[in-house]
Amino acid sequence: MRADARKNYSHILTIAREAVAEHGSDVSMRDIARRAEVGLATLLRHFPTREALFEALVCTDLDALTQRADELERSNSPDALLSWFREWIAFARGYRGVVTMMAGAHTNPDSALYASCAAVHSASARLLHRAQAEGTARVDMNGDDLFALMTAIGWAVDQPSFTPRADHLVHLVMGAILINRIGINT
Numbered sequence: 001m002r003a004d005a006r007k008n009y010s011h012i013l014t015i016a017r018e019a020v021a022e023h024g025s026d027v028s029m030r031d032i033a034r035r036a037e038v039g040l041a042t043l044l045r046h047f048p049t050r051e052a053l054f055e056a057l058v059c060t061d062l063d064a065l066t067q068r069a070d071e072l073e074r075s076n077s078p079d080a081l082l083s084w085f086r087e088w089i090a091f092a093r094g095y096r097g098v099v100t101m102m103a104g105a106h107t108n109p110d111s112a113l114y115a116s117c118a119a120v121h122s123a124s125a126r127l128l129h130r131a132q133a134e135g136t137a138r139v140d141m142n143g144d145d146l147f148a149l150m151t152a153i154g155w156a157v158d159q160p161s162f163t164p165r166a167d168h169l170v171h172l173v174m175g176a177i178l179i180n181r182i183g184i185n186t
Contacts, residue, residue, distance in 0.1 A: 009046050012036045017057055024158075025054065025097025051105065051112040054098055058091075062116040065091055069123030073130060081131045082174050084124065085150065089170055092154035093163070099154035106147065121147045131178070138179055149173055 015036040019027040029050060033043040047053035068087055072080040092099045106117035125143025132139050153173055157166040 005046075008036075008038060008042060012038060012043060012046060013056060016053055020054075020057065020095060020097070023096075025050075025095070025101055029053070049112060051101065054095075054101055055112040055116060058095055058098055058113075059116060061091055061094070062120060066119045066123045069127060073123075073126055078134070078136060081127045081137060082178065084127050085153075085170055085174055088120070088124075088150050089153060089157060089166055093157055093166065096158055099151055099158060103151045103155070120150075124150060128177075136180055137177055141177070146177070149177075 012032065016027075016032050019032050019035055023031075029043055029047075030040055032053075033040045036043070043053075047056060065087060069084055072084055077083065102113055102117050102120070105111035105113035106121055108114055111117075121143060124146045128137055128141070128143055128146045131137035153166075153169050156162045156169060162169065
């Protein structure tokens with residue numbers, strides 16, 4: 001990528017991140033191009049679809065999140081699954097509307113978000129399996145169930161009326177998943 005193209009790419013991502021923070025994932029590509037002071041064709045050359053733009057926006061954070069899951073998986077922490085769930089919710093809070101996009105993309109290999117979704121799904125399933133093997137998580141659920149619950153809570157905390165209740169919702173869901181626990185620290 002030429003230096004000016006790299007500069008445009010970075011600038012567009014910065015502006016897109018600000019626009020998403022302000023308006024959520026429904027912000028229009030035209031509005032992002034206008035705010036970035038580039039033509040729509042320039043924006044589309046870098047990001048041919050909305051999903052491609054969001055994949056570029058969330059890629060770094062999702063990579064860090066899945067690396068964190070790897071660390072939790074290797075740790076001896078009995079709270080690894082709970083920590084993972086909380087970190088997922090913190091991610092979801094940072095990108096309004098992206099959880100809905102990820103829920104639709106996780107089974108679509110043609111989606112630009114598919115690889116990131118698959119990594120999150122896989123990390124979640126591994127942490128659940130570990131907790132099940134340790135006897136701390138119910139065994140009648142699988143990685144798909146956990147990803148669905150994570151997505152549901154991620155969607156809920158994206159709604160202004162539920163945002164203040166995010167920690168409580170995580171506590172309720174994890175209380176239903178984790179077993180043989182006196183209580184879950186919130």
